[in-house]
Amino acid sequence: MPKRRPARKFVFVTGGVMSGVGKGVATASIGALLKARGLRVTAVKIDPYLNVDPGTMNPVEHGEVFVTEDGLETDQDLGNYERFLDENLHRVNYMTTGIVYLSVIERERSMGYGGKTVEAVPHIPLEVIDRIKAAAEDANxxxxxxxxxxxxGEYQNVLYLEACRMMKLESPKDVMVVLVSYLPVPSNLGEMKTKPTQYACRTLNAAGLQPDMLICRGAFPLDDVRKRKLSINCNVPKEAVISAPDVSSIYEVPLKFNAEHVTDRIVDVLDLPKVRVNLEPWVELNERIASSADPVHIGVIGKYFSTGDFTLSDAYLSVLEAIKHAAWSVRRKPEIEWLNSEEFEKNPKSVAGKLKHLDGILIPGGFGSRGVEGKIMAIQYAREHGKPYLGLCYGLQLAVIEVARHVLKLGDAASTEFEEHTPHPIIHLMNEQEERMKHQDYGGSMRLGNYPCRLRKGSRGWELYGKRDVIEERHRHRYEVNPDYRKPLEDAGLIISGTSPDGKLAEIIELKDHPFFMASQFHPEFTSRPFRPNPLFLGFLKSATGEGRGK
Incomplete structure (x- = not known):
């Protein structure tokens, strides 16, 4: 008889007190530790909003939209999972309340329930369970x-907690519940308070679930007194109350969790094989980060920064991580400055003062007309002053417009995205997008996911990608370089070093006689990993630190 496969195991990670305390990093870190034990691990993110996906949401509202290789727009936590697990995830690894309800309603409309009454419970939790199990099967x-x-404590999470309860009821030895909660230290008290976490735990109890582990986030380590108090009041063994203080780098978290014996506890609860964890790559990574002392100053010029009186870097999370990966690989400490392009528009004379001290300038993806002229000013400065420049998606389109305006002298050059009737549509809507835009078909309808790119032999792009003729990278765009302007642009010194296989779409551009001036229509930040920086980011950082210039 064939050998019976061991049961699949499931670890639910829930949050207490407040969002944004690091559930995604905790999830990714636990996954990385389990993988380091030789287990096959995957991760699923559940977002409780009614949007089918975050693709139509403002980045200030939601943060970065991360794109999977098979073309789904997802939450930024999928990026952390990929970076920590060093695995490509897929659309099966993500769900929202919107997509879950849509699936159930579509099934009901097609008589998929055989005429039965369809209700929120049990049919929504059952759909969630089916999706979780499908992700497990997809990754084996x-x-x-x-x-x-x-x-x-959020009302919209009740159905997901119900799915967890149903799975644990069906197979209690195969399901584990982790509560990541925040322990504040009020400045007027100077004492770490456990009561908010106790309330969060009781809220979880009210949903029929008991946490098997508490991960206690906070500005400071958890002391023994509070470990005992949480253990008693939350009905969790003291050894399963985990201290998770703030760290200087998220890549320290797996090592910190290992020191707290997080996966030892998981292995015991889920009856997994007791195999020694191999953390050598993580130790080496953290040693490299710690030894990267000399700074490299990179300016990221965008517009999705402000949320009230605060700066929101989450809108460009993968870009930020990709810069770090590349900087650490050349043993430099990344010093990232967030520059709002709208400020350049208000005061054009400030551009040189804001940019001259930088070692490199990066313009990430974006949409719409706001802040465009300020970004073009920054690109012009980088081109004229030999400052290393990397443009991503919109950063490529605006770089091409800048060259058209100031080298070809086409002063009215623009994109039809923000100048519909421009006499020089250097950037225009992709052919397959025109019909979709007529019908306002915005959700999930861009050019999304992996597409091949053919590299021009001898170009900088070809060199950076290891002299490969064809690569694949992830896209998220509707507009492209207008092929009618390609020849005059190339005559002006613009090299189109990467194209679609049929040669019609410009994928990578670079400039002759410049230390480093490159841009890609795709998003290389999505494939950068802490152990393997993306080649474009690595080339950019090498140039910013004085290496590899002058090709």
Whole structure:
């Protein structure tokens, strides 16, 4: 008889007290530790909003939209999972309340329930369970990590907690519940308070679930007194109350969790093989980060920064991580400055003063007309002053417009995205997008996911990608370089070093006689990993630190 496969295991990660305390990093770190034990691991993110996906949401509202290789727009936590697990995830690894309800309603409309009454319970939790199990099957995973967005106290999470309860009821030895909660230290008291976490735990109890582990986030380490108090009041063994203080780099978290014996506890609860964890790559990575002392100053010029009186860097999370990966690989400490392009428009004379001290300038993806002229000013400065420049998606389109305006002297050159009737549509809508825009078909309708790119032999792009003729990278765009202007642009010194296989779409551009001036229509930040920086970011950082210039 064939050998019976061990049961698949599931670890649910829930949140308490407040969102944004690091459930995604905790989920990814636990997954990385389990993988370091030789287990096959995948991860699922559940977002409790009614949007089918975050693609139509403002980045200030939601943060970065991360795109999977098979073309789904997802939450930024999928990026952390990929970076920590060093695995490509897929659309099966993500769900929202909107997509879950849509699936159930579509099934009901097609008589998929055989005429039965369809209700929120049990049919929504059952759909969630089916999706979780499908992700486990897709990856042939021993352990599937499932992060439920937000906190346990939010009304919209009740159905996801119900799915967890149903799975645990069906197979109690195969399902584990982790509560990541925040322990504040009020400045007027100077004492770490456990009561908010106790309330979060009781809220989870009210949903029929008992946490098997508490991960206690806070500005400071958890002391023994509070470990005992949480253990008693939350009915969790003291050894399963985990201290998770703030760290200087998220890549320290796996090592910190290992020191707290996080996966030892998981292995015991889920009856997993007791195999020694191999953390050598993580130790080496953290040693490299710690030894990267000399700074490299990179300016990221965008517009999705402000949220009230605060700066929101989450809109460009993968870009930020990709810069770090590349900087650490050349043993430099990344010093990232967030520059709002709208400020340049208000005061054009400030551009030189803001940019001259930088070692490199990066313009990430974006949409719309706001802040465009300020970004073009920054690109012009980088081109004229030999400042290393990397443009991503919109950063490529605006770089091409800048060259058209100031080298070809086509002063009215623009994109039809923000100048519909420009006499020089250097950037225009992709052919397959025109019909969609007529019908306002915005959701999930861009050019999304992996597409091949053919590299021009002898170009800088070809060199950076290891002299490969064809690569694949992830896209998220509707507009492209107008092929009618390609020849005059190339005559002006613009090299189109990467194209679609049929040669019609410009994928990578670079400039002759410049230390480093490159841009890609795709998003290389999505494929950068802490152990393997993306080649474009690595080339950019090498140039910014004085290496590899002058090709």
């Amino acid at each position: 995973a021993d352990v599937t990590m499932i992060e439920i967005g937000g906190t346990v």
